[in-house]
Amino acid sequence: QVQLQESGPGLVKPSETLSLTCTVSGDSISSYYWGWIRQPPGKGLEWIGYMYYSGSANYNPSLKSRATISVDTSKKQFSLKLSSVTAADTALYYCARQGAYGVDVWGQGTTVTVSS
């Protein structure tokens, strides 16, 4: 059974870059799209982007090119970098496996707070 685990700093300063990593266990990282979804406190889900294991990526246009996702197949990890963060980027960040049939595997989520 595929499992995903997020890791990274829980506190990021405004204007800096948020960096998170997701480790995949229980299955190959090859095939499928691997991505990130976030949920601000008390709010709904917001898709950030996803990347196919071979490198093609797609991002939420509303993030205005601040997001970058990368995949390291040798480590079975994929990562998110979100630049120029503000308080509006404070959220619970989920890594996820996305296929043609929806997001079928989710990490447990990691909270990131943007504050000085």
Next chain:
Amino acid sequence: QSVLAQPPSVSGAPGQRVTISCTGSRSNIGAGYDVHWYQQFPGTAPKLLIYGNSNRPSGVPDRFSGSKSGTSASLAITGLQAEDEADYYCQTYDSSLSVHVVFGGGTKLTVL
């Protein structure tokens, strides 16, 4: 404001049937993209509930069903149970700028 409109809340008594709507437009649901539904309990990650408009993953009770028509989709829950109290989200793709994933704003289901 979400591209996909969902009612903020719905409620029903145990045993009743409730529906949650997800209203989109010609650039998303109306463009033919599949709609998926997720269930989220407080403090936990969402779970895929319905995929491909009307299909249930293994383990999802058949009390849950999905449908799609035109620019809208619906999630129906029959025989409502207390354990169904959760947040529900629809999700599809939108091609208004580039093809990207969009979620509905979510609906809080309260079992009375």
